[in-house]
Amino acid sequence: MKILKTVDEVRSQVKAWKKEGLSVGLVPTMGYLHEGHQSLIRKSVEQNDRTVVSVFVNPMQFGPTEDLESYPRDLDADAKLCETTGADVIFHPEPEEMYKPGFCSYVNMTGLPDALCGLTRPVHFKGVCTVVNKLFNIVQPDRAYFGQKDAQQLAIIMRMVIDLNMDIEIVGCPIIREADGLAKSSRNIYLKPEERQAAVILSKSVKLGQQMIADGERDAKKIVAAMKDLIGSEPLADIDYVEMVDMDTMKSIDIVEGHVLCAMAVRFGKARLIDNFILDMNK
Amino acid sequence: MKILKTVDEVRSQVKAWKKEGLSVGLVPTMGYLHEGHQSLIRKSVEQNDRTVVSVFVNPMQFGPTEDLESYPRDLDADAKLCETTGADVIFHPEPEEMYKPGFCSYVNMTGLPDALCGLTRPVHFKGVCTVVNKLFNIVQPDRAYFGQKDAQQLAIIMRMVIDLNMDIEIVGCPIIREADGLAKSSRNIYLKPEERQAAVILSKSVKLGQQMIADGERDAKKIVAAMKDLIGSEPLADIDYVEMVDMDTMKSIDIVEGHVLCAMAVRFGKARLIDNFILDMNK
Numbered sequence: 001m002k003i004l005k006t007v008d009e010v011r012s013q014v015k016a017w018k019k020e021g022l023s024v025g026l027v028p029t030m031g032y033l034h035e036g037h038q039s040l041i042r043k044s045v046e047q048n049d050r051t052v053v054s055v056f057v058n059p060m061q062f063g064p065t066e067d068l069e070s071y072p073r074d075l076d077a078d079a080k081l082c083e084t085t086g087a088d089v090i091f092h093p094e095p096e097e098m099y100k101p102g103f104c105s106y107v108n109m110t111g112l113p114d115a116l117c118g119l120t121r122p123v124h125f126k127g128v129c130t131v132v133n134k135l136f137n138i139v140q141p142d143r144a145y146f147g148q149k150d151a152q153q154l155a156i157i158m159r160m161v162i163d164l165n166m167d168i169e170i171v172g173c174p175i176i177r178e179a180d181g182l183a184k185s186s187r188n189i190y191l192k193p194e195e196r197q198a199a200v201i202l203s204k205s206v207k208l209g210q211q212m213i214a215d216g217e218r219d220a221k222k223i224v225a226a227m228k229d230l231i232g233s234e235p236l237a238d239i240d241y242v243e244m245v246d247m248d249t250m251k252s253i254d255i256v257e258g259h260v261l262c263a264m265a266v267r268f269g270k271a272r273l274i275d276n277f278i279l280d281m282n283k
Numbered sequence: 284m285k286i287l288k289t290v291d292e293v294r295s296q297v298k299a300w301k302k303e304g305l306s307v308g309l310v311p312t313m314g315y316l317h318e319g320h321q322s323l324i325r326k327s328v329e330q331n332d333r334t335v336v337s338v339f340v341n342p343m344q345f346g347p348t349e350d351l352e353s354y355p356r357d358l359d360a361d362a363k364l365c366e367t368t369g370a371d372v373i374f375h376p377e378p379e380e381m382y383k384p385g386f387c388s389y390v391n392m393t394g395l396p397d398a399l400c401g402l403t404r405p406v407h408f409k410g411v412c413t414v415v416n417k418l419f420n421i422v423q424p425d426r427a428y429f430g431q432k433d434a435q436q437l438a439i440i441m442r443m444v445i446d447l448n449m450d451i452e453i454v455g456c457p458i459i460r461e462a463d464g465l466a467k468s469s470r471n472i473y474l475k476p477e478e479r480q481a482a483v484i485l486s487k488s489v490k491l492g493q494q495m496i497a498d499g500e501r502d503a504k505k506i507v508a509a510m511k512d513l514i515g516s517e518p519l520a521d522i523d524y525v526e527m528v529d530m531d532t533m534k535s536i537d538i539v540e541g542h543v544l545c546a547m548a549v550r551f552g553k554a555r556l557i558d559n560f561i562l563d564m565n566k
Contacts (some may be wrong), residue, residue, distance in 0.1 A: 102531070104392045104394045104442065105392040105442060105443050106390070106392065107389070107447070108388070110387045110389075112387060130447075133447055134446075137447055137449050138448045140450070159388060163388035164388055164413075164417055164420055165290055165420040165421045167294065167420065248385070249385070
């Protein structure tokens with residue numbers, strides 16, 4: 001496995017592969033890889049001849065008061081995980097390689113970013129769209145892999161690819177959880193031991209919401225209220241939002257029908273954690 | 284030569300060409316083709332194995348009070364010109380093919396659009412960036428051709444391609460003029476006979492500016508003032524702007540040095556015409 005630092009190196013590697021008729025999968029990440037990322041890499045290795053994992057903590061998607069500086073990094077561990085999982089290349093550029101002097105372009109959208117995480121992270125999805133667009137143009141993969149844990153991000157990337165006619169298949173992969181249910185996240189290392197224990201309330205509230213729907217409840221407000229009550233019962237939890245929206249438009253819904261996303265963001269000390277479940281009620 | 288109406292048709296045609304190892308040039312236009320466009324097509328035919336001309340009057344780059352509805356269209360004449368010039372495909376989509384239900388993504392940039400034409404046409408370059416980005420993704424050309432007449436557009440597209448790592452060479456081509464100097468433009472048909480005669484003042488002012496610089500003048504304000512005086516001597520001319528800017532940043536300059544764009548937009552009756560000259564003072 002190779003670690004490449006420049007756009008030109010990645011481009012010529014991918015061109016060489018394409019000349020041989022090989023398919024290419026891309027797994028965009030910010031590094032500090034865990035089993036969630038690993039499941040994406042594994043899926044890509046399974047579906048493509050070659051897999052590129054990008055490891056780039058993208059400054060453009062962090063707000064001025066967010067955790068850009070403290071975001072955890074460990075390239076050696078990432079490289080080991082990628083290699084053992086079967087990736088062929090890590091693309092690990094410096095910010096200066098991705099954002100050259102005079103850089104001023106961006107990709108964004110109306111509507112989808114103006115909900116959920118976009119409300120408290122106003123520049124976040126503009127940064128995500130822009131960097132993912134760049135990575136897609138650099139690697140030109142056949143398929144790209146994103147976790148369902150960042151459900152709004154997944155919906156936004158899918159929309160971008162359709163709207164801008166990018167010839168790439170977006171593959172969404174299920175949330176990977178710890179044994180007690182906590183969704184795997186690089187930000188879990190911010191949790192103090194008591195916060196770590198408290199954070200399990202998120203996956204419990206996911207289960208509660210799913211159970212209520214399985215039991216026939218269709219009133220979105222009632223489900224959200226019950227989930228908020230449960231999370232609120234945990235003194236260390238500070239709710240940013242719990243919401244039920246349409247998965248394709250990110251607009252709030254009153255009745256559980258169609259393609260539904262129930263998503264939450266909750267703070268535990270320094271960590272802002274997200275969790276969700278998605279249901280296609282048409283199926 | 285084929286006329287294709289859907290993204291899928293263009294994509295499979297280009298894929299077939301690429302499989303044969305053929306290079307592809309793209310000439311994006313709004314149709315009503317004249318010798319200016321023809322020079323772009325000719326250049327593309329010269330430099331590539333296959334040439335696609337897109338003919339699409341892009342609603343997204345017109346403001347609400349602009350000439351979207353009245354913009355001239357003549358696909359039959361366009362097809363003849365493309366065929367005789369050696370193009371292989373015209374891509375002529377309907378607006379509904381380019382902007383599907385739920386469309387909400389866009390490409391834009393800060394800085395470069397906030398000058399010259401961007402000041403009086405605030406949504407214009409967002410529409411241009413977005414549609415050109417889409418066309419690049421649909422056709423995936425090796426090279427794309429743009430006229431220097433739309434100098435700000437050329438600078439913006441070049442910037443977009445660099446910033447978003449699009450693997451495409453942008454080729455800028457010189458302004459093509461009528462015998463009396465008027466820059467060729469689809470919008471020239473808006474001109475009444477007396478306005479058509481009056482409009483030659485634009486190319487005369489271009490010559491004046493170039494001559495002043497050749498004679499050693501380096502004070503941008505003096506050159507612009509002299510050009511404005513000349514244009515103002517023509518009663519039918521209504522100046523939108525005459526400006527000297529840095530070609531790479533579109534920022535106003537005081538002294539003529541570096542990569543310089545001197546650009547103007549002037550109304551004659553219903554027609555808003557543009558003209559310019561570019562000088563690289565380092566050469």
